[in-house]
Amino acid sequence: MPLIETKNIWKTYTMGSEQVHALSGVTITIEKGEYVAIMGPSGSGKSTLMNLIGCLDTPTQGEYYLNGKQVSTMNDDELAGIRNREIGFVFQTFNLLPRASALHNVELPLIYNGSASADRAAQAESALTKVELADRMHHKPTELSGGQRQRVAIARALVNNPSLLLADEPTGNLDSKTSIEIMRLIDDLHKQGNTIIIVTHERDIATRAHRVLSILDGQIASDELTPEDRRAVG
Amino acid sequence: MIAPVLLKIAVEALWANQLRSGLTLLGVVIGVTSVMTIISALEGMMGAIEEDLAVLGPTTFIVTKAGGVITSHEQWMEMMKRKPIDQKSVDLVSEGCELCERTCARVDGSARLKRGNNTMRRVFIGGSTFNLVDIADMEVAQGRFHSYEDDLYRRRVIFIGDLVREELFGDTDPIGKTLRLNGTKYTVCGVAKKRGTMFGESQDDFAIIPYGTHIKQFGAPGRRGIRMMIKAVSLERLEDAMDEVRMILRAQRHVPYDKPDDFTMLTADNILEALNSLTRIFRMGLIGISSISLVVGGIVVMNIMMVSVTERTREIGIRKAIGARQQHIMLQFLFEALVTTLFGGLIGIVLGYFIAEALVGMLDMQISPSTFAMVAGLSISTGIGIIFGLYPAMKAARLDPIKALSYE
Numbered sequence: 001m002p003l004i005e006t007k008n009i010w011k012t013y014t015m016g017s018e019q020v021h022a023l024s025g026v027t028i029t030i031e032k033g034e035y036v037a038i039m040g041p042s043g044s045g046k047s048t049l050m051n052l053i054g055c056l057d058t059p060t061q062g063e064y065y066l067n068g069k070q071v072s073t074m075n076d077d078e079l080a081g082i083r084n085r086e087i088g089f090v091f092q093t094f095n096l097l098p099r100a101s102a103l104h105n106v107e108l109p110l111i112y113n114g115s116a117s118a119d120r121a122a123q124a125e126s127a128l129t130k131v132e133l134a135d136r137m138h139h140k141p142t143e144l145s146g147g148q149r150q151r152v153a154i155a156r157a158l159v160n161n162p163s164l165l166l167a168d169e170p171t172g173n174l175d176s177k178t179s180i181e182i183m184r185l186i187d188d189l190h191k192q193g194n195t196i197i198i199v200t201h202e203r204d205i206a207t208r209a210h211r212v213l214s215i216l217d218g219q220i221a222s223d224e225l226t227p228e229d230r231r232a233v234g
Numbered sequence: 235m236i237a238p239v240l241l242k243i244a245v246e247a248l249w250a251n252q253l254r255s256g257l258t259l260l261g262v263v264i265g266v267t268s269v270m271t272i273i274s275a276l277e278g279m280m281g282a283i284e285e286d287l288a289v290l291g292p293t294t295f296i297v298t299k300a301g302g303v304i305t306s307h308e309q310w311m312e313m314m315k316r317k318p319i320d321q322k323s324v325d326l327v328s329e330g331c332e333l334c335e336r337t338c339a340r341v342d343g344s345a346r347l348k349r350g351n352n353t354m355r356r357v358f359i360g361g362s363t364f365n366l367v368d369i370a371d372m373e374v375a376q377g378r379f380h381s382y383e384d385d386l387y388r389r390r391v392i393f394i395g396d397l398v399r400e401e402l403f404g405d406t407d408p409i410g411k412t413l414r415l416n417g418t419k420y421t422v423c424g425v426a427k428k429r430g431t432m433f434g435e436s437q438d439d440f441a442i443i444p445y446g447t448h449i450k451q452f453g454a455p456g457r458r459g460i461r462m463m464i465k466a467v468s469l470e471r472l473e474d475a476m477d478e479v480r481m482i483l484r485a486q487r488h489v490p491y492d493k494p495d496d497f498t499m500l501t502a503d504n505i506l507e508a509l510n511s512l513t514r515i516f517r518m519g520l521i522g523i524s525s526i527s528l529v530v531g532g533i534v535v536m537n538i539m540m541v542s543v544t545e546r547t548r549e550i551g552i553r554k555a556i557g558a559r560q561q562h563i564m565l566q567f568l569f570e571a572l573v574t575t576l577f578g579g580l581i582g583i584v585l586g587y588f589i590a591e592a593l594v595g596m597l598d599m600q601i602s603p604s605t606f607a608m609v610a611g612l613s614i615s616t617g618i619g620i621i622f623g624l625y626p627a628m629k630a631a632r633l634d635p636i637k638a639l640s641y642e
Binding site: 051054056057076077080081083084085089091095096097099108109112113114117156 | 236239246247250548549551552553554555556557558559560561562635636639
């Protein structure tokens with residue numbers, strides 16, 4: 001059973017009297033343990049695809065199965081439950097709560113699945129240790145560097161042991177040195193068995209992944225495996 | 235349980251925005267304070283009046299020409315046309331009523347009291363039979379009340395209130411001394427125990443002279459008539475005693491069997507009931523007016539919650555993206571509104587109590603904390619929190635996570 005299976009999904013927005021197809025018939029299959037990059041210029045529909053895969057939105061048409069469950073027909077609260085259990089988000093702008101400590105930010109997904117207070121703290125601490133930030137867990141995001149913030153976000157994404165790590169331009173707001181650090185961390189997470197989808201418009205970020213999906217005008221333009229010797233490392 | 239965690243998040247958010255939370259609080263505090271002040275003050279005043287009426291005694295009732303609750307102009311006109319209660323009525327009742335232990339006749343007047351250079355104008359001068367002291371709240375501090383003989387021989391003796399004693403005699407012993415009532419010489423036979431003030435007016439600026447003396451001094455009671463204070467033999471027989479008096483008076487006054495009484499009988503309970511129905515109207519009106527400030531407080535809550543939701547759109551987006559359900563977001567914001575209004579309500583209850591105490595204190599009365607006021611205050615503030623917090627909370631809960639995340 002594939003982790004992700006979309007069957008001819010469409011996303012259509014109505015703008016005034018005009019219908020705009022952000023996605024027009026996308027069919028993809030992603031297996032557990034894959035490391036996939038979704039590439040495309042802005043306006044290509046890659047953000048829409050990411051929102052759909054991340055269960056933040058549902059397709060206008062077509063079917064989407066995550067872990068064998070049909071999520072395209074779910075309501076708001078069911079989707080929230082799926083996001084909580086199955087998906088870990090990493091955003092370009094980190095999206096941490098500014099007033100909360102790193103530890104509290106990482107705890108957040110556990111609050112909404114009803115974990116007990118002691119378990120939350122323990123799990124959040126271990127997630128922060130994984131991203132080497134255990135010594136900074138009581139700092140607020142404003143007291144952390146960009147790279148550290150993104151590490152906190154990654155810890156938050158991992159804390160629930162989700163089926164999928166979904167990173168949307170994770171290095172978009174970082175300098176090149178920090179970008180490499182974060183990408184190494186993501187590479188490592190893949191090696192530890194996590195399924196990773198990374199949305200990017202940078203070729204050298206995309207080539208770290210083992211498979212690159214290019215999207216153009218709402219359709220899959222190409223779906224290529226990156227041969228091992230051509231994968232970017234560093 | 236997620237709710238306690240959400241409550242904690244709400245409290246932390248309020249704490250992080252102290253100025254804003256404080257301003258919201260203020261709106262609720264003002265509203266609840268004004269309602270609480272009014273409820274507490276009214277309850278306090280009613281309590282004081284009840285206490286005051288209690289001294290009338292449960293077995294005593296009053297017979298007058300007119301009185302009680304007058305609800306219409308017609309009723310008023312009818313009462314004005316009634317024949318006064320006269321001396322004959324008093325005699326008939328005191329002789330004919332077997333269940334009446336004591337019957338006391340009272341007439342009212344006012345006069346100038348003078349001793350040496352000290353003058354008091356328009357002092358209430360009651361005329362009453364000697365047994366008033368046994369029926370009403372009239373404790374003798376010095377000397378004695380009038381006797382049967384004083385009344386019979388229409389002696390010029392006067393029983394004075396504490397304020398009269400103070401103004402006319404100062405520190406000297408007044409018993410046996412004389413004073414002039416509208417120029418006529420009277421001898422002081424006794425002084426009443428100090429009663430203090432009620433509604434800001436002294437209850438001690440009065441004097442009482444024997445009933446017969448009063449008639450001689452001021453003339454026959456005329457259209458206002460006599461007031462009878464009657465003490466029944468026992469509480470159980472109070473109703474029967476009243477019926478007996480009713481029969482006697484109806485016969486004397488030739489009231490046809492199918493017509494209502496053309497006089498009024500009041501017990502302490504009746505008076506209280508009348509007062510209650512009056513204050514009920516008063517209370518509703520005042521609470522209605524002060525409720526407007528509660529609505530304003532509620533609108534402040536709603537307004538600030540709306541601003542808060544808009545400002546924290548991104549936070550809501552983050553929370554939803556990582557798995558918060560609609561109810562989680564809604565509870566978080568509802569808790570913020572509720573904590574604010576409940577806290578404001580508590581402050582309002584305490585403030586309202588103290589303001590009411592100060593207000594009622596000006597009338598020389600005391601109030602005790604009213605459970606009704608507290609329960610009302612807490613339910614009102616909870617109600618405001620829910621009613622005015624619900625819309626902003628629902629708005630927050632229904633935000634689209636994608637739009638919320640991209641909100642700048």
